[in-house]
């Protein structure tokens with residue numbers, strides 16, 4: 001039997017359609033969510049992501065500002081811009097595109113974003129709230145992973161989830177979110193001795209290790225849900241996930257492809273977070 005392919009593009013479309021309905025309702029009350037995106041430098045992939053964020057804002061009817069700054073912009077100048085956006089009442093979400101040029105201390109910039117406008121969910125207060133289970137803006141890619149699993153009709157509670165990768169932006173938060181959904185979570189990383197053995201125990205396997213095609217069918221229990229967060233650009237220019245999709249889909253249950261799986265959800269969840277931040281700023285959520 002062939003596995004169900006979890007279509008991140010279609011799920012994204014469905015979520016955006018309901019966001020759009022809500023934005024129309026808010027507009028009737030003269031209220032428009034606003035997102036500011038800041039890009040420093042000319043990294044080609046970042047330029048594409050920022051353009052896609054700008055387009056998503058336009059399509060959904062958000063107010064948006066994109067600040068494109070030169071690669072040699074100083075940390076002080078960037079902090080000044082963040083401070084200005086923190087005080088701008090028509091901006092409810094601020095996103096500084098990562099990675100930043102090496103001379104800028106990423107943490108200093110993230111820490112400077114107002115907690116209630118941190119639609120990336122990277123500010124330490126939002127991370128802390130996630131750890132203790134309080135309401136917070138959730139990091140977009142991990143939130144997208146949970147949404148994909150749920151919309152594939154998979155019950156998370158009581159399952160054994162194995163997360164491969166422990167980054168601050170994916171592995172750690174996705175583990176916390178799975179735990180919040182009442183999964184039992186095992187985290188593996190580059191120093192885990194028996195990754196294959198542990199991942200074969202997973203009912204839900206989330207892979208975010210940054211190594212192209214690292215997971216083959218021998219790592220996967222028959223029927224397990226497989227979520228591939230990897231995005232590795234091969235020398236050929238092709239994009240590959242961390243999961244060898246062709247091999248794994250022969251044994252797995254529902255599985256995400258790359259591209260077209262988790263990736264499209266990142267911007268959709270950013271739009272969702274911006275809506276939540278905007279509504280909260282007006283006491284509506």
Ligand SMILES: Nc1nc2c(c(=O)[nH]1)N[C@@H](CN(C=O)c1ccc(C(=O)N[C@@H](CCC(=O)O)C(=O)O)cc1)CN2
Pocket residue numbers: 049095096097098099120140141231239258259260261262263264265266267
């Ligand atoms: N401030 C942030 N910076 C970065 C984040 C983030 O969440 N916040 N994530 C990534 C980049 N990113 C959004 O910013 C992003 C990455 C990938 C996709 C996506 O749709 N991928 C497609 C394939 C695209 C391609 O062909 O290159 C897919 O997987 O289908 C969207 C957004 C790093 N920076």
